[in-house]
Amino acid sequence: xxxxxTTNHEPHAHGHPVVSWQIQLGVLLVxxxxxxxxxxxxxxxxxxETAFQIHLPWWVNxxxxxxxxxxxxxxxxxxxxxxxxxxxLNTFAMLFCLFCVALFLGFSMIDLDTRDRxxxxxxxxxVLGGTGKGLNTPSIDPAFDSTLSPTINTKGLSIxxxxxxxxxxxxxxxxxxxxxxxxxxxxxxxxxxxxxYFATLGYDHQINLPDANKAVPRTGLTPGLFHATDPxTDPxTDPxxxxxxxxxxxxxxxxxxxxxxxES
Amino acid sequence: MxxxxxxxxxxxxxxxxxxxxxxxxxxFAAHWRTRDDDFDASKFGMWLFLTTEVLLFAGIFxxxxxxRMLYPEAWANGSHHLDWRFGALNTVVxxxxxxxxxxxxxxxxxxxxxxxxxxxxxxxxxxAAFLFIKFKFEYIPKLSEGKGPGAFFTYAFxxxxxxxxxxxxxxxxxxxxxxxxxxxASLLGWVLYRSWKYQAYGPSEYLMVENSALYWHLVDLVWIxxxxxxxxxx
Numbered sequence: 001x002x003x004x005x006t007t008n009h010e011p012h013a014h015g016h017p018v019v020s021w022q023i024q025l026g027v028l029l030v031x032x033x034x035x036x037x038x039x040x041x042x043x044x045x046x047x048x049e050t051a052f053q054i055h056l057p058w059w060v061n062x063x064x065x066x067x068x069x070x071x072x073x074x075x076x077x078x079x080x081x082x083x084x085x086x087x088x089l090n091t092f093a094m095l096f097c098l099f100c101v102a103l104f105l106g107f108s109m110i111d112l113d114t115r116d117r118x119x120x121x122x123x124x125x126x127v128l129g130g131t132g133k134g135l136n137t138p139s140i141d142p143a144f145d146s147t148l149s150p151t152i153n154t155k156g157l158s159i160x161x162x163x164x165x166x167x168x169x170x171x172x173x174x175x176x177x178x179x180x181x182x183x184x185x186x187x188x189x190x191x192x193x194x195x196x197y198f199a200t201l202g203y204d205h206q207i208n209l210p211d212a213n214k215a216v217p218r219t220g221l222t223p224g225l226f227h228a229t230d231p232x233t234d235p236x237t238d239p240x241x242x243x244x245x246x247x248x249x250x251x252x253x254x255x256x257x258x259x260x261x262x263e264s
Numbered sequence: 265m266x267x268x269x270x271x272x273x274x275x276x277x278x279x280x281x282x283x284x285x286x287x288x289x290x291x292f293a294a295h296w297r298t299r300d301d302d303f304d305a306s307k308f309g310m311w312l313f314l315t316t317e318v319l320l321f322a323g324i325f326x327x328x329x330x331x332r333m334l335y336p337e338a339w340a341n342g343s344h345h346l347d348w349r350f351g352a353l354n355t356v357v358x359x360x361x362x363x364x365x366x367x368x369x370x371x372x373x374x375x376x377x378x379x380x381x382x383x384x385x386x387x388x389x390x391x392a393a394f395l396f397i398k399f400k401f402e403y404i405p406k407l408s409e410g411k412g413p414g415a416f417f418t419y420a421f422x423x424x425x426x427x428x429x430x431x432x433x434x435x436x437x438x439x440x441x442x443x444x445x446x447x448x449a450s451l452l453g454w455v456l457y458r459s460w461k462y463q464a465y466g467p468s469e470y471l472m473v474e475n476s477a478l479y480w481h482l483v484d485l486v487w488i489x490x491x492x493x494x495x496x497x498x
Contacts, residue, residue, distance in 0.1 A: 015267030015467075016303075018373045019366070028363040032356060039352050042496040065492035072488045080366040081481045085265075087304060090311040097315035101322040108326055112333055163421050 017085040027079040031072055038068040271375040271467035280463050287466030303471055310475040314482050317444075321486050324437045328493055331433060335426040342430030343498040345411060350401050351495035354394050355487060361390030362484040365452065365477040372470035377463050380473075384456040387480065391449035398442055403435075437490055444483045451476040 041064045049056060078084040083091045168177040280286055292302040332339040368383035410418035413435040417428040455476050458464035465473045 015269035016373060018266040018268060018270070018370055020266060021367065021370065024363060024366050024370065028359060031359045035352060035355050035359065038492060038496060039348060042348060062497055065496045066489075069489050069492050073485050076362065076481055076485055076488065080362050080484075081478055082366075082369075087308070089308060093308070093311050093315055094318070097318050101318065101325075104322055104326050105329055108330055109333070112330060 019079065019082065019085065023079060027075055031075055034068050034072050038065055268373045268467040276463050283462050285462035285464050287464055287469040290469045299468060306471050307474060310478050314478060317482055328433055331429050335429060338424040338426035338430050340498045341423050342427050343494065346495050348495045350397055351491045354397050355491050357390050357394050358484045358487050361387045362481055365480045369470065369473050369477045372465040372473045373467055375466045380459055381456060384452055387452055388449055391445055394445055395442060434494060441486050441490060448480045448483045451479055
C-alpha cells in the first residue's frame with residue numbers, strides 16, 4: 001500500500017452511469033431470441049433444400065448466419081460491455097481494431113481470388129499453400145494416398161466403398177443399409193443418396209462419388225491456373241489415354257484401382 | 265439514469281468495514297489526479313488489451329475464410345460432423361453468463377454485495393457448464409473417433425483429403441476459446457474471493473469487476489462468431 005494514498009477520500013461529483021436491470025434483462029432476451037432465430041434459419045434452410053430438392057445459393061447460409069451474429073455482437077458491446085454509456089475513446093479503439101481485421105480478411109481474399117490473373121511469368125513462382133506441397137506430390141497424409149491402406153485390407157475397393165460394403169453386410173441387405181443411412185444423415189445430402197434416388201426411379205444413372213482414395217487437389221490454390229484433371233473420371237481430356245483405354249480396357253481398369261494418378 | 269451516487273449505503277459489519285481491502289478504504293495510485301483518471305486509464309488499457317485479443321482470434325477467422333475458400337467440400341463435410349444443438353446450448357449458457365457478469369458490475373456499482381456474489385457464482389457455474397459440454401459431448405467423443413487435429417487425425421472414413429484442416433482449425437479455434445473461458449473464470453473467481461472475504465468492490469472501487477467482466481464479454485463475443493462459423497455455415 002506504499003504507493004496508495006489511502007487518506008484521499010474526495011467525494012465523487014458525478015458518479016458513473018449504472019445500466020438498469022430492465023435494459024440488461026431485455027438485451028439478454030433479445031440475444032436469446034437471435035440465437036433461436038439463427039438456429040431456426042439454419043434448420044429451415046436444410047428443410048427447404050431437402051423437401052423441395054433444390055440448392056439454395058451458398059451465400060444465403062453465410063449471410064444469414066453472419067448478419068445475425070453481427071447484430072448480437074453489437075448488442076453485447078453496446079449494453080453488456082457498456083460502450084453506449086462509456087467514453088468514445090474505447091469505442092474508437094475497438095472500431096480501429098475491427099478495421100484492421102477487415103484489412104486482414106479483405107486482402108487475403110483478394111489475393112486468393114486473383115492469383116490466376118497475375119502476369120504469366122509470375123505464375124511459375126506460385127506454390128500451393130495449405131499443406132505446402134505441390135500438385136505432383138501425394139496428399140497431406142499417407143492415409144489418403146492412392147495406394148491401398150497399409151492397415152486395412154480393402155480388397156481393392158476404395159476405403160469409402162469398403163466402409164459402405166461393410167455396413168451393407170452388417171445391416172443384412174442393401175435396403176436395410178439405406179434405411180440406416182437416411183436415419184443417420186437426415187439432412188446430409190450425399191451423392192450416393194442421389195444415385196440411390198435415381199436408381200429407385202428406374203434410371204441407370206451414376207454420379208461419381210467423391211472418394212478419399214481418388215481425391216486429389218483438382219484445381220490447387222489457384223482456380224483455373226492448373227489444368228489438373230483426374231484421368232480416372234475424365235479420360236477424354238487426354239487423347240492418348242483415350243486411345244490406350246480403347247486398345248486395352250482391362251489394363252486401364254486395373255491401373256485405376258492401384259495406380260498413382262496425380263497428374264497436373 | 266441511475267449513477268453510482270444512488271448506491272446502497274448500508275454499512276458493512278465492523279470487522280469488514282475496517283479492513284484496508286474493503287472498498288471504502290481503498291485509495292488510488294498516487295500519480296493520478298483523481299480516482300476517475302485512474303479508473304478511465306485502467307479501463308482504456310483493458311480495451312486496448314481486448315483489441316489485441318480480437319486480433320488474435322482474427323488469425324483463426326482469417327484461416328477459416330481462406331481454407332473454406334480453397335477446400336469448400338472439406339469444410340462442408342467437417343461442419344456436418346458437428347451437432348448444432350451442443351453449439352446452441354453453449355451459446356445460451358455463455359449469453360446467460362454474460363448477463364450475470366454485466367449484472368455483477370451493476371451490483372458492485374450499487375453496493376449490493378449479496379447479489380454481486382450471487383451473480384458471480386452463476387457466471388462461474390455457467391463457465392463450468394460450458395467446458396463440461398464442450399469436453400464431454402464434443403471433444404472426447406470426436407477425439408475417440410479419430411477426428412483429431414493435424415497429426416492426430418486418424419479418422420479413416422473422411423470423404424475429403426483436406427478434412428484434417430477443418431479439424432485442426434476447429435480444435436485451434438474452440439481450444440483457444442476454451443482457454444479464454446478458463447482465464448476469464450479465474451479472474452471472476454478472484455473477484456468473487458475478494459468480495460466474499462473483504463467486500464473489496466463497491467461504488468467507488470469496482471475496476472477489477474468491470475475489467476474482468478469486459479474480458480468475460482469478449483469470450484462471449486468470440487463464441488457468438490465461432491458458433492455460426494463452425495456449426496451453422498456449411
